[in-house]
Amino acid sequence: MVYKPFKNHMLKLPLFILALLALACNQRPKNTKQVAPGDTRETKKIIDSPLPALQVAYQIYHINPNADTVIIHVSGSQLHIPKNAFLDADGKVVKDPVVLRYREFSNAFEVYIAGIPMEIYADGKDQVFETAGMVDIDASAGGKALFVNPEQKISINQISFENGYYNIYEDTLTGKWTETGKSKPQISTLKSDLEKLPKVPEPPKKAGRFAFEIEDAQEQQPELRKYKNVLFTPVNDKYAGFDATSIDVKDLGNGTYKITFNVDYLQHHREESVICYLAFKEGLDYDNALDSYRKKYAKQIRRMEKERRLVEKQWKNYEKEYKAYEKAGLKSFFENPANKLSEEEKIMRVLSVSDFGIINFDKPTMYPKAVNLNAKFTDEDGKTIHLKHIRLIEKGRNAIFNFSNSVSFDPTKENLLIGFTADQRLAYFKPDDFKKITQKNGDYTFKMRVNNGKITSYEELCRILF
Structure with a gap:
């Protein structure tokens, strides 16, 4: 089997920085509560802000309820809203445009300025909540309050500055907190989030300086004929390959190939493998290969790029929020040194919205x-x-x-x-x-x-x- 080196210049791939625009505007919050469909009980006013003008304002999002929606909030939190997520007062699925009001709190001081009570009677004692975050969410259509569809719940991945385990509490009516679940922190880095993106086969490469061809000169391996005039470029961009008794090619299914060179002489065996991309000579061969690749994987590429934009937007918003939290002096005052993370890490907490209202990640403290x-x-x-x-x-x-x-x-x-x-x-x-x-x-x-x-x-x- 013959190994033929190919000489060319190395390829420099461009990087694309993608941006995502979020639809959001501020609105002064109104301290109102909702009841579930069919519930005629009176709501209880529980919010008493010391400085109403300075409390966290709602963000207003306009939602098409007939399609899945992902929102990257100004803090970097994510709201995943499935289609048919909203019900009207009669329990019917809402099809008209929806106005979603959403705000969140990262620390106890923000909660205090909003006037939201954080007291709880637990284990026979008056206690308060130590918080890892809070959201306040409601929705309306045509000026009328809407309700959560229990079959299509909204999911929220909220940014948190507190590590450790917390409980989830909801208050949608009475002013009393009800525990509804547990919260485990999800810690990640930008690198780990990008690694979770949908995988797309590697695009065709221009032949690099270590590109090579393989040829069945003795016509003993007919399976190699389809690789005639095909170039391979080592993934590690290092010299590889030699004339061999046999050459095996294995398609790894992710746009790469494992090339194994075997030499058998008397009782001696030599074997060397290298992972390669398919490569093409610069010019018409490469242009045609790239065009075919883009057509074949167009759907996968669009999905991957869309999710990459969401990840990059989330991290950009999170970093801005974190710097503001730090600059305000809140990080140094509220942060527990035992739960401190590195600057490259962020914490997310996940909740499923069962009812609109106020939802906490908290734990009682004496x-x-x-x-x-x-x-x-x-x-x-x-x-x-x-x-x-x-x-x-x-x-x-x-x-x-x-x-x-x-x-x-x-x-x-x-x-x-x-x-x-x-x-x-x-x-x-x-x-x-x-x-x-x-x-x-x-x-x-x-x-x-x-x-x-x-x-x-x-x-x-x-x-x-x-």
């Missing part, structure tokens, strides 16, 4: 109790102030603790106490202030720093506190 003080509040001038929405944040826990007339905390931790006056001025007591407290119980007057200017953005609020 109130801190080492120090328990009866609280009074003054401004820095000693003037008594009356506060609402009083909350304590403990560094390293993605939770916010609700207080009114008393405050408890762990003095070994960094703590931040916040509240709002009747005219929505921010009052806060910082970690350095907590370090000055020496008593463990009894009455204590918290001298709060009061922000007298109007806070106009969520970013400004974070700069003041974190």
Whole structure:
């Protein structure tokens, strides 16, 4: 069998950067709840935001309910909406255009500003939720509320900044959380996500400097005739091959071939294998091969490119969201060092939407109790102030603790106490202030720093506190 090297220039393949446009616009949220079809009970108002203008706004998506839809949210989360996913009040599948409202929260502070309660009574004790993320979702058509089709549920892959195992809780009516499942983090990198894309056979290659031909000079292997005038280029771009007693060609089915060279002389056997692409001489041979490839695999190529765009869009959005979370100081305050990931990794959490409303990835956590003080509040001038929405944040826990007339905390931790006056001025007591407290119980007057200017953005609020 004859091995014939072929000399040519190496091929440089172009890279294509693909972009995806998302259909989304902001709308100021409305604090309304829904009931299931046929349910006549009164809904209970449970949302009480301290700063309504600064809470996370809904994104508005216009959905064709007659086709499968994938949405890449501004955070990098994915919403998978199957066709026929929506029901009207009579339980009929909706065919008209649907308006989907969606917002999500990555940390307890965002939840607090939205006014969503995070308290739960569990194991005979008042506790709060430590969160790994939350979504708030509803849908309408023609101005009328819609409902989830239990046979075609919406699936959400939400970005999370918290590692570890959490439970899934839903609140769609009563203001009380109901556990509906478990949540395991799905950790990935951009590289691992791209490796999951649908596989497409390798396109034809231009013959490289190590390309070669094979020929059955002794006409002992008729199966090699179909490879006459065919070029092979080693995948590893290294020299390979030699004249042999026999040459075996195995189609690996993914656009590559395994070429095995065998030499048998007396009692000696030599064998060498190399994985190759089919290669073509630059010019008409290559152009024809590329055209045939594109026609044959057009459907697979379109699917792969579409999913690649989705992955790239998701990562771009996620990286932007992560940087904003970090810049706001929230990452350093809420992140548990024991659950820290590398900068190349991201966490996704998956849920199936059974009802529209608020859905959490959470776990109950106990109130801190080492120090328990009866609280009074003054401004820095000693003037008594009356506060609402009083909350304590403990560094390293993605939770916010609700207080009114008393405050408890762990003095070994960094703590931040916040509240709002009747005219929505921010009052806060910082970690350095907590370090000055020496008593463990009894009455204590918290001298709060009061922000007298109007806070106009969520970013400004974070700069003041974190």
